[in-house]
Amino acid sequence: MKLTCVRVFKIFFSFLVLLGITARIGYAADEVTGHETVAKKWLENEFNVSTLSPEEQMEEMRWFINAAKPFKGMTIRVVSERIDTHVYESHTIARAFSEITGIHVVHELTGEDDVIKKLQTQIQTGVNLYDAYINDSDLIGYHYRSDKTVALSDYMAGDGAAVTLPTLDIDDFIGISFTEGPDGKLYQLPDQQFANLYWYRHDWFSRPELQTQFKALYGYALGVPENWSAYEDIAEFFTVHVKELDGQRVWGHMDYAKTDPSLGWRMSDAWLSMAGAGDKGLPNGYPVDEWGIRVIGCQPVGASVGRGGALDGPAAVYAVTKFVEWLDKYAPPEAKNLNFTEAGEWVGKGNIAQQIFWYTGFTASLTDASLPIVNEDGIPKWRMAPSPHGAYWDEGMKLGYQDAGSWTLLKNTPPERRDAAWLYAQFAVSKSISLKKTLVGLTPIRESDIMSDVMTEKAPYLGGLVEFYRSRGRDVWTPTGANVPDYARLSNYWWQFISRAIEGKLTVASAMHKMAEAMDAEMQLMADESNLKCKPVLNEIEPEDVWLKREGAPKAMRNESPKGKTLSYDEAIHVWQ
Amino acid sequence: MFGSNRKGVKGARVFTFLGRCCVGLVPILLLSSASFAEEKPLNLVTFIEKPLIDQKNGEPAGVVVSVIKELFRQANITYTLRLMPPKRAILMTAETDNYCVFPIERSQEREVKYQWVSPILISRHGLYSHPNKPIALKTLEDARPYTLGSYLGSGMGEYLESFGFNVEYAGRNELNARKLLKNRIDLWVSDTESAKFLIKQERLPLSTPELVFFTTVRAMACNLTVDSNVVKKLQATATKMYRSGDAERIYKTLN
Numbered sequence: 001m002k003l004t005c006v007r008v009f010k011i012f013f014s015f016l017v018l019l020g021i022t023a024r025i026g027y028a029a030d031e032v033t034g035h036e037t038v039a040k041k042w043l044e045n046e047f048n049v050s051t052l053s054p055e056e057q058m059e060e061m062r063w064f065i066n067a068a069k070p071f072k073g074m075t076i077r078v079v080s081e082r083i084d085t086h087v088y089e090s091h092t093i094a095r096a097f098s099e100i101t102g103i104h105v106v107h108e109l110t111g112e113d114d115v116i117k118k119l120q121t122q123i124q125t126g127v128n129l130y131d132a133y134i135n136d137s138d139l140i141g142y143h144y145r146s147d148k149t150v151a152l153s154d155y156m157a158g159d160g161a162a163v164t165l166p167t168l169d170i171d172d173f174i175g176i177s178f179t180e181g182p183d184g185k186l187y188q189l190p191d192q193q194f195a196n197l198y199w200y201r202h203d204w205f206s207r208p209e210l211q212t213q214f215k216a217l218y219g220y221a222l223g224v225p226e227n228w229s230a231y232e233d234i235a236e237f238f239t240v241h242v243k244e245l246d247g248q249r250v251w252g253h254m255d256y257a258k259t260d261p262s263l264g265w266r267m268s269d270a271w272l273s274m275a276g277a278g279d280k281g282l283p284n285g286y287p288v289d290e291w292g293i294r295v296i297g298c299q300p301v302g303a304s305v306g307r308g309g310a311l312d313g314p315a316a317v318y319a320v321t322k323f324v325e326w327l328d329k330y331a332p333p334e335a336k337n338l339n340f341t342e343a344g345e346w347v348g349k350g351n352i353a354q355q356i357f358w359y360t361g362f363t364a365s366l367t368d369a370s371l372p373i374v375n376e377d378g379i380p381k382w383r384m385a386p387s388p389h390g391a392y393w394d395e396g397m398k399l400g401y402q403d404a405g406s407w408t409l410l411k412n413t414p415p416e417r418r419d420a421a422w423l424y425a426q427f428a429v430s431k432s433i434s435l436k437k438t439l440v441g442l443t444p445i446r447e448s449d450i451m452s453d454v455m456t457e458k459a460p461y462l463g464g465l466v467e468f469y470r471s472r473g474r475d476v477w478t479p480t481g482a483n484v485p486d487y488a489r490l491s492n493y494w495w496q497f498i499s500r501a502i503e504g505k506l507t508v509a510s511a512m513h514k515m516a517e518a519m520d521a522e523m524q525l526m527a528d529e530s531n532l533k534c535k536p537v538l539n540e541i542e543p544e545d546v547w548l549k550r551e552g553a554p555k556a557m558r559n560e561s562p563k564g565k566t567l568s569y570d571e572a573i574h575v576w577q
Numbered sequence: 578m579f580g581s582n583r584k585g586v587k588g589a590r591v592f593t594f595l596g597r598c599c600v601g602l603v604p605i606l607l608l609s610s611a612s613f614a615e616e617k618p619l620n621l622v623t624f625i626e627k628p629l630i631d632q633k634n635g636e637p638a639g640v641v642v643s644v645i646k647e648l649f650r651q652a653n654i655t656y657t658l659r660l661m662p663p664k665r666a667i668l669m670t671a672e673t674d675n676y677c678v679f680p681i682e683r684s685q686e687r688e689v690k691y692q693w694v695s696p697i698l699i700s701r702h703g704l705y706s707h708p709n710k711p712i713a714l715k716t717l718e719d720a721r722p723y724t725l726g727s728y729l730g731s732g733m734g735e736y737l738e739s740f741g742f743n744v745e746y747a748g749r750n751e752l753n754a755r756k757l758l759k760n761r762i763d764l765w766v767s768d769t770e771s772a773k774f775l776i777k778q779e780r781l782p783l784s785t786p787e788l789v790f791f792t793t794v795r796a797m798a799c800n801l802t803v804d805s806n807v808v809k810k811l812q813a814t815a816t817k818m819y820r821s822g823d824a825e826r827i828y829k830t831l832n
Contacts, residue, residue, distance in 0.1 A: 091718040111685035121696050121794050125819040
């Protein structure tokens, strides 16, 4: 065969191409192997507890490595509030994901209010501030109405199918009902959860001399209060009668009341639901929820009693009156000037007997063996238990709040960036990672984790957290629900008006009435200005008496001082079994 | 809902720097000519943050100032505008009737102290290392062993301090670039636009940030006594400007 120049060139070129392909395949294979080696290192050294076997974990890692290939080299940005769980994600999980997949993640931490403002800004301006948000599911009412948020159930089955982890196991998420809209679609994926529960000094409550003294004064046993009357009695008992224990001043109640957005959360999260202001129904009362907002179908029709709401009804006024009264009478004087974070750390000082509403998100920081509220063997001197309910609460109602910080994708994020961020989101909640994350932050999201042997072993050191999350209580302590059409626009009213009642600028009744009117006016504006689905259509105003005589919320005045009732700790934690 | 609290800036150090840096800056007053409404003009204060806010012919200038001027023109609200050091501008607005300051970070801690018009400016903040002493940063946590340089009133220093980082403050942003080059700090904390401008203008031997670690939404903060209807009108106009592309058109003139 005669070799022409052209043929020589063709053979040479083919050789080069072949060489190139081989090298590329070799390089790609090396690259994958390299990522797998890194993944193995992370699984062995950091994510070494999981409900999956090491082989199953490695399979998940291989899936992430392959799914991430198109996005390698990209930097994505996500944002969340700053609690232990998210700090762990920002420092450790983001680093692991970057090293394993080649997608660099900047996981920013900031205040929850700031997260909401940023999400609002991205929606309003169209500027892609972040590729994903960890946003509390309290905004579910806005997400499903606004058409600005990616419906994850549609995405996972459609555009996002190739980047959706086959072993994600949505049914394993304990808070999935909180992140579904009334249309049945999933809008957010839970990343961490914590509840607000009753917190008390189990060691003090167990002292025989205090039990005897309490029984003599109040006529029933010192124990976990089942209703607000008992909570109030116990608050008075420690603040007024006991006063000092082991040489230090002690208090029967703790709270916070600094004018700050976090003051509003105290109310909107749970205070009115514990009092019993809303209707029966889970996860939120229907047709009137714990914000006191009535809906017809999916449309909000009013917050004021005159429009069928309950925000300024007898139950709401009772709730806030008790808040102010207990703060004045039974809490340390500093409480009025503390915000949420400052108050959260206070019980660790060892001078608080009980707190009606304590976020389990603080569990990790209150199990530090160096604290005076933890025994030498690491077992806490305190316990958490179901919160007591107020005079307007009835069976079938929610009894408190649960925060479900959840992955949220916005429609105006460029698709490629959204897909890469979705990979990180799933990595952070994958079964390979979630149990370790739960042990660090104590904010469980998966049934498989909470039921694991690892959590059983850990339970005695967590003051009741595991017991609560293994009970039906986790479905009765719920986030803000879908009645609230736009959380970001309405939530500021809470701290703005409640602070005026605390400062004595308005009576509680007047503050609640003005707040209800302001919320109604804001909802009317939403109806006039926006294209929300299920947007508000306010009821005509009727005399309050007419509404108060009807069944359900708004509820007419009840006996607000029934006899106090307490339970033993064992009885209390089994109420929701 | 859960949240966080940021520790305050260390007071004594802040005010020492404030005292030093106020001396050289004489406030400049500009009275708007675009005044149609009858109300008392709003007193706006801002501070130099090149290239976003600068001084030209003795008057405040730059893209952020242009956005504000357009905002007030569209809202048909009268105003005066003057420059002063950032920390002083923020304090004056908190304490004085009828004052607004821009552009400052809207944070949970500041939320209750002002009325807000937001957003005015979206900024990304980065960490810059010395050219002869690069510091590889994968996450913000990697910066923990180092001394970070921020400036008074930026908000970023407070943010980093609240996480326990070692932060030193200068009176103005550009002073930190010089401190970095003199090895007096390990990492310079700056918003990326300002850093890019300063590096170019002052021909600094600095490169891209080691890590862009935080995003801020900056706003105009108004004293609580400012008529809330005026604030609402400004907010509605600002939102409209972003949706219509007016704000973006002005910001594009920067590059």
